[in-house]
Amino acid sequence: MALPLRSLTPAPPDPILGLTETFRADTRPEKVNLSVGVYVDDTGVTPVLPSVLEAERRLLEKAGSKGYLPIDGRPGYKKAVRDLVFGPDHEIVESGRSATAQTPGGTGALRVAADFLLQTGSSKTIWLSEPTWPNHPQLFTLAGFALRTYPYLDESGRSVDVGRMLSALRSAVPGDVVLLHGSCHNPSGVDPDTETWAAIAEIVIERELMPVVDFAYQGFGFGLREDADWLAGLARPGLEFLICSSFSKNFALYNERVGALTVVAADSTRASSALSHLKIAIRANYSNPPAHGGDIVETILTDPALRAQWEVDLAGMRTRILGNRASLVKALVAAGIPGNWDPIGRQRGMFALLGLSADQVARLRDEFAVYVVGKGRINVAGLTPANIDHVVAAVKAVIEG
Ligand SMILES: Cc1ncc(COP(=O)(O)O)c(C=O)c1O
Secondary structure, three states, rough: OOOOHHHHHHOOOOOHHHHHHHHOOOOOOEEEEEOOOOOOOOOOOOOOOHHHHHHHHHHHHHHHOOOOOOOOHHHHHHOOOOHHHHHHOOHHHHOOOOOEEEEHHHHHHHHHHHHHHHOOOOOOEEEEEEOOOOOHHHHHHOOOOEEEEEEEEEEOOOOOOOOHOOOOOHHOOOEEEEOOOOOOOOOOOOOOHHHHHHHHHHHHHHHHOOEEEEOOOOOOOOOOHHHHOHHHHHHOOOOOOEEEEEOOOOOHHHOOOOEEEEEEOHHHHHHHHHHHHHHHHHHHHHOOOOOOOHHHHHHOOHHHHHHHHHHHHHHHHHHHHHHHHHHHHHHHHHHOOOOOOOOHHHOOOOOEOOOOOOOHHHHHHHHHHHOOOOOOEEEEEHHOOHHHHHHHHHHHHHHHH
């Protein structure tokens, strides 16, 4: 029997990770990769955080076992994640009305969320922001969802279009799933403010929607608690929702594949039923999660000194990105490139959207060896004193002509 017919036509490379393969093969010495969302320091290296190194040293000394983890992961990890997401004294933690599963990265959490929802009778429609992380549409479509989009940015591409976003969400049918970026919106770096989060929560309640919060950047924006601004609106009695955490970015544990899915239910009985269904989704997908990344995160979060060190490490990444934003805005303005660049300095997280056409993005790559994705999404962390002048000169050339 031959492979199915469609498998013979090559599929397009992944729009982000595929580009990295092209970048690696590029021999031009001035090449700069601003496409993939991985933190790099001023030397272009993705460092292992000091808190992570110390946690690994301790784990090595403990010489644990390589036996399978439970389907939903280690209990200590699950508790540490809930304390981190909600804060340890939060009503959701104290009431026991949430259930967490350890997952392979934030992507694993999103896929388990999708399967869990469809498997338990959810609406098959999910609303995604336009624009969004390109893996969202692919992941939810392959899981079996029909996609709808809500407009997210205004004409300038630099602020949330609150009116259009809310009116699209108002047209959702009760039960529809809505994916919200918890902080550091990917690709724009533009987040709703506190009032907008409150208005989104009102619509979620009024239209009886099912929020899935993609929380891939906790602590990368303003801080660990500040980035959970969305929680105030959603943490209301009776309101149920899902949170997909990733620890790829905030612990710089990209290749360890560590994340979590948390279901918040109306009460603890519903939370434990939800967990039983999560376990089925996980067992059928990858059976049980990898241990090492989760063990690092648990070790750090449950030891006061390591936790304090990690918060310093995280603040270091956040502050450097903010410094890069300021340098970029200064350089774009100094170069006299037409456009309103100031908001890029106020945006948060790893990404900024320059607002370029597909043709301009291609010219950046082909003529200047500067790799960016989509409508000019750049990884701000990838800018260094050594490459910023080349990047800005290239942007100027493609914008001006
Ligand atoms: C918005 C968003 N969600 C989820 C993820 C997935 O993270 P992970 O690498 O932990 O699977 C990413 C990673 O880039 C992301 O940007």
